[in-house]
Amino acid sequence: xxxxxxxxxxxxxxxxxxxxxLGFDSQITSDPRRVAAAGKLILPxxxxxxxxxxxxxxxxxIPVLNERVLAARxxxxxxxxxxxxxxxxxxxxxxxxxxxxxAEAVRFHPGGNALKVxxxxxxxxxxxRSETLVQDLPVDSRFYFVHSYFIxxxxxxxxxxxxxxxxxxxxxxxxxxxxxxQFHPEKSHKFGMRLLKxxxxxx
Amino acid sequence: MTSVRLIARLDIKGPNLIKGVHLEGLRVMGDPQEHAxxxxxxxxDELIYMDIVASLYGRSKLTEIVRRAAHDVFxxxxxxxxxxxxxxxxDLLRAGADKVAINTxxxxxxxxxxxxxxxxxxQCMVLSIEAKRQAPGRWExxxxxxxxxxxxxxxxxxxxxxxxxxxxxxVTSIDREGTRSGFDIELTRAVATAVRVPVIAxxxxxxxxxxxxxxxxxAADAVAFADALHYGRAAIGELREHAQxxxxxxxxx
Numbered sequence: 001x002x003x004x005x006x007x008x009x010x011x012x013x014x015x016x017x018x019x020x021x022l023g024f025d026s027q028i029t030s031d032p033r034r035v036a037a038a039g040k041l042i043l044p045x046x047x048x049x050x051x052x053x054x055x056x057x058x059x060x061x062i063p064v065l066n067e068r069v070l071a072a073r074x075x076x077x078x079x080x081x082x083x084x085x086x087x088x089x090x091x092x093x094x095x096x097x098x099x100x101x102x103a104e105a106v107r108f109h110p111g112g113n114a115l116k117v118x119x120x121x122x123x124x125x126x127x128x129r130s131e132t133l134v135q136d137l138p139v140d141s142r143f144y145f146v147h148s149y150f151i152x153x154x155x156x157x158x159x160x161x162x163x164x165x166x167x168x169x170x171x172x173x174x175x176x177x178x179x180x181x182q183f184h185p186e187k188s189h190k191f192g193m194r195l196l197k198x199x200x201x202x203x
Numbered sequence: 204m205t206s207v208r209l210i211a212r213l214d215i216k217g218p219n220l221i222k223g224v225h226l227e228g229l230r231v232m233g234d235p236q237e238h239a240x241x242x243x244x245x246x247x248d249e250l251i252y253m254d255i256v257a258s259l260y261g262r263s264k265l266t267e268i269v270r271r272a273a274h275d276v277f278x279x280x281x282x283x284x285x286x287x288x289x290x291x292x293x294d295l296l297r298a299g300a301d302k303v304a305i306n307t308x309x310x311x312x313x314x315x316x317x318x319x320x321x322x323x324x325x326q327c328m329v330l331s332i333e334a335k336r337q338a339p340g341r342w343e344x345x346x347x348x349x350x351x352x353x354x355x356x357x358x359x360x361x362x363x364x365x366x367x368x369x370x371x372x373x374v375t376s377i378d379r380e381g382t383r384s385g386f387d388i389e390l391t392r393a394v395a396t397a398v399r400v401p402v403i404a405x406x407x408x409x410x411x412x413x414x415x416x417x418x419x420x421x422a423a424d425a426v427a428f429a430d431a432l433h434y435g436r437a438a439i440g441e442l443r444e445h446a447q448x449x450x451x452x453x454x455x456x
Binding site (some may be wrong): 010011013014017018019021046048049074079107117118119120121122123140142144145146164184185186188189192 | 204205206208243246263273274275277278296297299301323324325327370371379399400401422425437454456
């Protein structure tokens with residue numbers, strides 16, 4: 001059973017639908033007691049950083065999430081905003097992040113090169129490692145991105161995937177039991193299915 | 204860099220997939236779910252659902268269609284037609300839509316763009332512009348599925364819409380829609396160069412060279428196909444190959 005944390009930042013239904021299609025049980029919940037009993041977590045999310053942290057706090061979710069991830073060390077996958085919340089901070093907001101990974105979120109700078117922001121659409125990835133979450137990922141994998149801020153890991157060893165948009169940024173990380181992806185696997189066709197299947201089976 | 208997106212557009216009336224000419228003259232094509240699944244399997248990068256009569260009657264059956272699609276379709280879905288307020292948007296997003304496309308309601312009340320962008324993010328607020336050529340380099344915005352003139356200039360509206368918070372623009376040429384005579388390249392290019400958000404070109408696809416034109420000359424970030432797919436005159440996979448052979452960056456499946 002995979003527990004998808006609902007903290008009112010976007011629709012989690014498509015993650016659940018994809019997991020169901022792949023044959024994995026999941027539940028969407030905002031109840032801290034259910035999160036406290038979780039064996040595997042997904043922290044999704046679309047929207048602004050501060051609003052995300054505020055909603056987690058108001059929902060009483062931060063202590064149980066910290067206990068699950070830092071003490072019980074269960075596998076957790078952050079998606080898009082969820083990934084950003086796992087970091088220490090974001091240029092998008094004032095609040096502190098969960099700090100599960102030594103990283104920060106910074107903004108794309110459009111500059112003079114006609115780079116459109118948000119970075120929206122399908123883009124490729126380059127794998128820095130090839131196990132767990134990204135095992136057997138086809139070389140030509142493409143994922144669906146929608147974001148104006150991206151994650152910068154402070155430790156090179158934590159970087160799992162990189163993507164090129166204007167420059168190279170970190171599109172997936174792993175630090176022990178904490179995984180994060182910038183793109184939306186639940187909207188990324190068979191490539192996203194591969195990745196979520198890996199999370200369910202190999203993480 | 205991101206790939207040029209190839210999008211399947213499904214125009215809906217009631218429970219049916221339909222096709223139109225100049226957004227009128229409707230013909231029923233069948234069950235939208237079957238078509239959606241097929242385009243997803245073929246590798247469409249996104250789907251657009253557009254209820255093309257909803258704004259006339261002020262209601263829509265799209266929510267159920269979208270909810271059903273969300274169980275089988277795992278690419279982004281944009282939904283439009285008859286959206287009047289933030290609550291309509293919330294309901295569609297809950298049903299499984301990732302973005303909403305709004306035309307008539309935001310022409311009447313432009314602040315709705317900002318309300319949607321603030322509440323759900325710019326990335327899900329697609330400004331839908333249905334435009335008709337008036338003079339060289341001038342297009343007028345039409346509302347209510349191409350039936351009503353608005354007196355608004357399409358390029359000015361595009362700029363203003365982005366300033367208000369639109370994260371993407373869907374440009375439908377009423378002149379070309381359903382004609383198979385090619386996209387309105389000038390219109391697409393004019394909008395794409397007027398704003399710095401992605402632009403989806405819609406209306407007029409007839410043959411592969413039209414796809415190349417609208418990307419290379421029209422500067423479209425994404426291209427929507429409707430009846431060419433519904434009638435099987437084109438498949439997403441072939442379109443992709445044409446684009447790739449011409450050196451255009453597309454997602455290969």
